[in-house]
Amino acid sequence: MTGTTPLDLTADVVIVGGGPAGTWAALTAAEAGADVLLLDKGYCGTSGPTASGGTGVWYVQPEPAAREKAMASREKLGGYLQDRRWMARTLDQTYANMNRLATEARYPFPVVDGRPHQRGLQGPEYMRRMRSWIKRAGVRILDHSPVTELLVDNAGTVAGVRGHRRQHGTDYRVRAGAVVLATGGCAFLSKALGCDVATGDGALYAAEVGAAMSGMEFSTxxxxxxxxxxxxxxxxxxxxxxxxxxxxxxxxxxxxxxxxxxxxxxxxxxxxxxxxxxxxxxxxxxxxxxxxxxxxxxxxxxxxxxxxxxxxxxxxxxTVRGTGGIRIAGDDCATSVPGLYVAGDAATRELVCGGFTGGGSHNSAWAMSSGTWAGGGAARFAAALGAHASRRRLVGAGGAGIRPTGRPAAGDAWDEVQDVLRRQVHPYDKNYLRNGDRLRPALAELNQVWDRLRAGAAADPAGTPRLRQASAMVAHARWMYTGALARTESRGMARREEFPELDPAQHRRLTVGGLDELWVRPEQLLPARPELAVAS
Amino acid sequence: MIEIVSTSRCVTCDVCIAVCPTNVFDRGPDGVPVIARQSDCQTCFMCEAHCPADALFVAPLTHAAPDGSPLRDEAHLTEAGLLGSYRKEIGWGRGRKPGARLAVGPELGRARITPAPTPQGELTDA
Structure with missing residues (x-):
């Protein structure tokens, strides 16, 4: 558990994460009149895979034939797990946002044949402009300020966050009307470009307040x-x-x-x-x-x-380029937990991508669209709370790595987690070329590491963010493998060596959840689609 | 990973300390940033892009460059035009045209699959 709380802040809306999804959420919430605080564990403007790279954008002219073609193009690869209504609204929102980037943020799009070419974004330029745009809109930004846990009121509504300012050596607490998790996916510190900040923190925090995940098997x-x-x-x-x-x-x-x-x-x-x-x-x-x-x-x-x-x-x-993430419960990217919203790679992208990678254009469209919806939803939720928002008693929801249930463990938890991830998650014969015979022992070891983390891992305030990241990655891997084992077929990117065919009886999404004990819930079967095929 | 903070070029503006997403730098006693946590560097090149003095160099390796490597030799890198080369490529800095203005890549068609060689050792697509 972290120590004293010298910095005590309030905001209508807190955004956790300053990549594309977080900045669009911040912008939208601020424009709706909310007092917005954005917290980035690194630096808003350079953090995450978008800032350091470049990305295509699913930007399609609003012509029915072009939109139909765009939606149909990857449905088969995604195992028909997408949702046409969400695809259509993502295309609409992305079109609007990209046009705003050109006119309001003055992003220097290339000009091709006399027209701006808006089907891609250069990462450093995009995120530099998003930072200055949200500051202009009145958003306050705290960089190098990893969130370490969510705070809830006595009804279980999310009502703030706690964290640590690593360049100041102080903890902070924010009392908030609503929280948007835009923390990215999880790439397990693989050093893939810009991805080492993507350790799945938001998914852990969401699970600790009772939210579930969807599509975690699509993580290969x-x-x-x-x-x-x-x-x-x-x-x-x-x-x-x-x-x-x-x-x-x-x-x-x-x-x-x-x-x-x-x-x-x-x-x-x-x-x-x-x-x-x-x-x-x-x-x-x-x-x-x-x-x-x-x-x-x-x-x-x-x-x-x-x-x-x-x-x-x-x-x-x-899950940065896979599609699994926190399950969405409403059009405004609300989760099942009141006061908690989710955007970008932290959320499941199955609604738009199904079971096939959202890398290259779909994820970037999803980030800016879901960010816009989540920011708007969070601002409305906070406004509806009224004065009550600031009178709630807050309790920290964090578990593993922050509130040990047993005695302090021997050894360095961070090193232990790095080691188990290198052996059980990174290897191609475990997480990529999947087979139940290799997944089951891998999951068993990850469960053991989780139990030790939960019981004994604790650190001083400066060390807490790192232990929380370690816990988040282990939780993430366990949800991935639990989902992978439950899908006894090959659909989208979730292939199983021993089940190479697609099974029409499993044409449905899988919800996974839990922390100490994991569970899987198959959702309703989706309407049958023709020509079901498997991605390779 | 980050290998060089050029003491002669650095203007002690602290920008790299602020923008590094993995908090690799600390401020040194003379104001020049020191590479305090090199193993946390994710080799994303963002510090270089934001450095106004072209004082930083990130070797394109996910491990530390060995002693004696040219990737740790400031004189060599300066000579080769590599110090500040990323910022130049993306067109950041006074008087430059933003690279984003030109950034149109090639059309991406179907990815090529490496064909099996013919008995003569020639490669032909199916």
Whole structure:
């Protein structure tokens, strides 16, 4: 448990996380008249995978044929778990937000054939502008201020947060009318670009107040990067040829539809080589202009990716580019817990992506859309509370890593968690090429680590955020594997070696929840769709 | 990972200390930031992008560069034009055109699948 609380703040709406979803939520809540405080564990403007990369955006002109085509394009890959109504409203909201970015935030979109090209965003520029935009709207920002737990009133309504200011060495508490979790997905500290802040903190906090997860089995995302480096831009590897370590072609390997071949070869021999030899000179130039950070690695290591063969690896992206997350209970991205809203990768993206990756355009559209809805919903909830909001008695909801139930454990919990994640979650033969025979023992060990964390892990205030991240990652992995074991078929990215076929009787979403004891609840069967297929 | 804070270039503005999402820097006694927690660096290059003095260098490796590596040699990196190269590429800094203004990548079609070699060793797509 953290110590004294020197900094005591109030806000109508607290936003946890300062990536795209959090900043759109903050903007919307502020424009609705709420007093908004945004808390980022890092720095709003650089934190998270969007800021350090670049992203396509699911920006589609509001023409019925174009919208229909956009919605239909990935339904099959996603195992028909999407929801057409949510897809349509995401397309509408994204279209509006991108236009606002051009006119109000003056984002410097490229001009192609005399028209602004609004189907992509360069991360650093986008997030720099979002930061200044929300400040202009009156949002207060606290950087380097990880939230460590939610606070609830005696009815269980979320009514604030507690956290730590790591550059000041002080704790803080915020009394709030509503809280938006925009904490991102979980990539388990894999060093995938910008993802080390994405440790699934929000999902843990949500579960501690009684919210559940959905789609956690869709968490097998791995991205291609040059070996020993961080820059993941898998789409560009669509122009690549892959090779065994001896330079002979690795037949069947590809960035899409052949990534498992790469994983198997890496498991077998440890080496896969790559050469981006299918891009024309013109495409090579466009790649550099479109995504300059892609070339940082190559330029600095003296590699010519178009003519040299270089080693590649696959970095775990978990629920950052998978689609599992906190379950949504309303159109305003409310959760099942009053006062708690969720946006971006912290939320399930099944409604828009189904069981297939939301990476590249869908996730970014979802972040700005769900952020807008969650910020609006939270502002309305806070306003409806009235003066009552500030008179509630608040209790911390945090468990593992903050309120041990037993005696302090021996050893370093952080090291233990890193070790179990490296052995049971990162490996391709555990989380990617899934088989119940390997998932069950992995889950059993993760459960044991959880029990030890829950009973004995505690730290001083400065060490608490790290223990909470460790707890969040272990909880996340347990929900992932619990969902994976419950889906005894292959649908979307959730494939099982021993169940390679899609099973029409499992055409439904899976809700998972719990902390010490986990549970799974299959939702209602969705209407039958034609031509069900499996993503590869 | 972050390898270099150039003492000669640094203007002690503290921007890198603020913007690093994983809190890698501490303020040194002379105001020049020190790399206090290198192992927390996630190699995202954001400090470089925001440094107004091109005083930082992030090696593109997810582990520390070994002693004697050219990626830790400020004179070499300056000579090679790599110090400040990311900021230049994204067009940040006075008098530059934002890279976002030009950022249109190639059309992404169907990803290529590496074909099996023919008996002659040639690669042909199916």
């Amino acid at each position: 995302a791995y991205a291609i990067a040059p070996a020993f480096t961080s820059v993941t831009k898998t789409a560009y590897y669509g122009f690549a040829t892959f090779f065994h370590g001896d330079g002979t072609p690795l037949a069947g390997a590809g960035s899409q539809g052949g990534r498992s071949v790469i994983a198997r070869e890496l498991l077998r021999t440890g080496t896969v080589l790559c050469q981006i030899d299918q891009a024309t000179p013109e495409q090579q130039t466009q790649m550099r202009i479109g995504q300059p950070n892609f070339f940082l690695t190559f330029d600095r290591l003296g590699i010519n990716p178009f003519t040299d063969k270089f080693p590649v690896t696959l970095l775990l992206e978990g």
